[in-house]
Amino acid sequence: MRISSNYEYQLYTSEIDNTTSAYTNAQQVVSTGKQINQISDNPAGAMSAVTMTGLQSQINQFNSNLNSAKVYLTNNEAAMTSVTNLLNQAYQIGVQGANSTTSPAALTNLASQITDIQSSLVNIANTQNSTGQYIFAGQQTNTQPFTTANGKVAYAGDSNNINIEVSPGQNMTVNTPGAPLFTNIYNQLESLKQDLASGSFSKISNTDIANIKGSQSKISDMNGQFGAQIDTVANLTTANTARSTALTSSISNVVDADMATAIVNMTQAQNAYQAALEATAQGSKFSLVNFLG
C-alpha cells in the first residue's frame, strides 16, 4: 500500500497520542488507587458501590441507634440497682421495726431513716440523662416527673414508651414509665414509716415487709430484663459492625484497583508508549534523500 509521507508522521503522532493516553489512564489508576474514578469507568460497578455505600450508611445508623438504646438501658439498669439498695435498706429497717421489743425512740429513728430512703427514691425517679432528659417520665422527658407533698408523691409524666428502631422494622422499648412503679414503692415506704411511728408491729411484719419483698423481686426482674436487652444491643452491634466491615471490603473490591494488576498494566502501557517513541525515532530516519549524491 502506498503511504503518504505526511500520513506516516500522522500515524506516528496518533500512535504516540494513543499510547500516552493509555499510559496516563493506567497511571491515574495507580495514583488514585481506584479503578472507578467516575461512573462511566464502569456504570454497573459504580451503581453497586453506591448501593452498598447506602446500605452501609443505614447499618452504621442502626449502630448509632443501638448506642443510644444502650445509653438508655444502662441508665435504667444503674437506677434500678440503686433502688434495689434502697429496698434492701428498707427491708432491714422493717425487720428491726417488726421486733416488738424495739423501743419507741428506736422506732422513731427507724421511721426517719425511711424518710431519707424515700427522698433518695424520688431523686432516682427524677434521674436525668446526659442531655437533661428525665428517663422515668414516659414521653414527657422535659418535665420533672415526681414531686412530693404531705407523704404523697405526684407523677407528672405519662405512660408512653420510648422506642428506638434497632434493626429494620424492629423497635426496642428502652424506658420504663415512672408510674406506677415508683409511686407504689413510695407508698409502701410511706406505710412502713407510719407503722414504725405508730409501733404497729404486726402490720409491719405481715404487710409492709411482704410488700417490700414483692418490690424487690419486681425490680430484680426488671434489671434482668434490662440486662437481656443490653445483651441484645451488644449482639446486634457486633453483627452490624461485621456487616459494615464486609461491605467496606466489597465496596473496595468494586471501586479500588488491585495494585499488583494496576502496576503491571501501567508498566505495559509504559512499554507501549516507549515502543511508539522508538518506532518514530527509527522510522523517520529513512529517506531516499540520504542515498542521493
Place this chain on the structure above:
Amino acid sequence: MPSLSSGYNIMNTALQGFQTALDVTGNNIANVNTPGYTRESVNFAESDPTTFYGTSPYQIGSGVTIQSIGQIRSALLDSSMNTAQSGLGQYQTLANTLKAVQGLFPEPNSGGISDAINGFFNAFSTLAASPSSPSAQLGVQQAAETLSSRVQGTYSGLQQQAQQTTAQMTATFNQIDQLSSSIANLNQQISTQTAEGGSPNALLDTRAQDIQQLGGLVNIQASANPNGSVNIYSNGLNLVDPGGATKFPRNSTPGSMTFTNGATSVTIQGGQLAGLAQASSTISGYMSQLDSLANNLTTQVNAVYSTGKSSTGKTGQDLFVATNPPGGASGFDITAAVKASPGAILSGSSGNAGDGAMAQSISNLSTSSVSALGSQSFSSFYTNFIGGVGTDVQNAGNSTTTQTALVAQIQNQQQSISGVNLDEEMTNMLQYQHGYESAAKALSVIDATTETLIQTIQ
C-alpha cells in the same frame, strides 16, 4: 522529408515538459505538509505528428505536450469521509458534553446527592432515637439543607451545561452558513476557470476541505456538476446549489433534531449539530429526573412531617417548601421556619418531648417504594439515574472511538491515493532529471549535426 530544424523543436518541447514536471514535483514536495493538499501529476501526451509523403506517407512525432496537471483524488472516498466525519462530529460532541455533565456527579466518591439522601434519612433516625435533642434537631436541619443544596447545585450545573450547549449550537449554525457560502463562492470561481479550460487545483483542495469540515458539523451529501461546481444537500435541504448558499434553519424545540425557519424544516441525522441537539435533549432528561426526585421528596416527607405536633399543639407544618405547581429541583429547599430555628424541628405526632415516632416514619421513607418514581426508593431511583448518566457517557465514548477509527481508516485510504510520498517524488525527480539530461544531450547532437552541415557548405 523532415527538416533539421524540427529536431530543435522536438527537443524544446521535451526540455519544457521535463522542466514543468520537475516544477510539479517540487510543488508536491513543497506541499507535503499542507493540510488538504492533493498530490498533482503531469499528464504527458505526444504532440500531433507531422505527416510526410515519400513512396508512402509516414508520420514523425513533433515532441511532447502537457495535456493537464491533474489531481489524484477519489470521489468515493471523499463521500465516505463526509459520512464518517459527521458521525465523528456527532459522537465526539456528545461525549465531550456528557463527560462535563458527569463531572456534576461525584459518585461513587463521597460528596454527592446519594450521600445526602442517606444522611437525610439517617438524621431523622437519630432524631427518633433522641427526640427533641437539640443536637439531633440540628443534625436534621443540616442534613436537609445539604440535601436540598446539593440537588439545587447539581441542577444549576445542568442548566449551565444546557445553556452552553445552546450557545455552541448557535456557533455551529454560524459556521455551517459560513462554510456553505464559502463553498458557493468557490463553486463560482471553479466553474469559471474550468470553462476557460483551466484546472484550479488549489481551489478544488480548499473546497474539498470546506466540504469535509461542513460534513463534521451536519450530515451532508455532495454531488458534482459537469461545470465543476458541487451541490450540497443536507437531509433534503439544498444547502448549496447553482443558485448559491441557503442559510440553515435554526429554530427548534429544545432537544429536537428538527430545525425550521418557518418555510423549510430539516431533520438532521449527524454531525456536531446532531451531537449538540442530542446532548441538549439528554441534559433536559437529567433535569426532569432531578425534578421528580425533588418533588417526590418534598411531597412524601411533608406528608409525614405535617402530622408532627409542636409542644404548643401546632400541626400541619412542612419541612420542605411546598408550592403549586411543584418547584422542582431548583425550588427544592427547607422552609424558612426550619431554616430559622432547628429547635422548631418536630419529631412526634403527640407533642410529647420524648415522642420520636414521626421522625422514625420519615427515616423509614428511605426504604419505601415511591410509585411516582417507578416504585423505587429515593436512593435506588437516584442510583439508577446516575448509572444511566455513566452509561450514556460510556456509550458516547465508545461510539467516538469507533468513529475516530473509521475516520482514520478513510483518511489512510485517502492519503494513500492523494497524499504526497517524498521518496516517490524524489524518484520522479530523478526520472525527470534524467529525461531532461537526455533531451539536452540529444539537442547537442542535433546541434553538432547542423554545425557539420554548415561547415560542409562553407
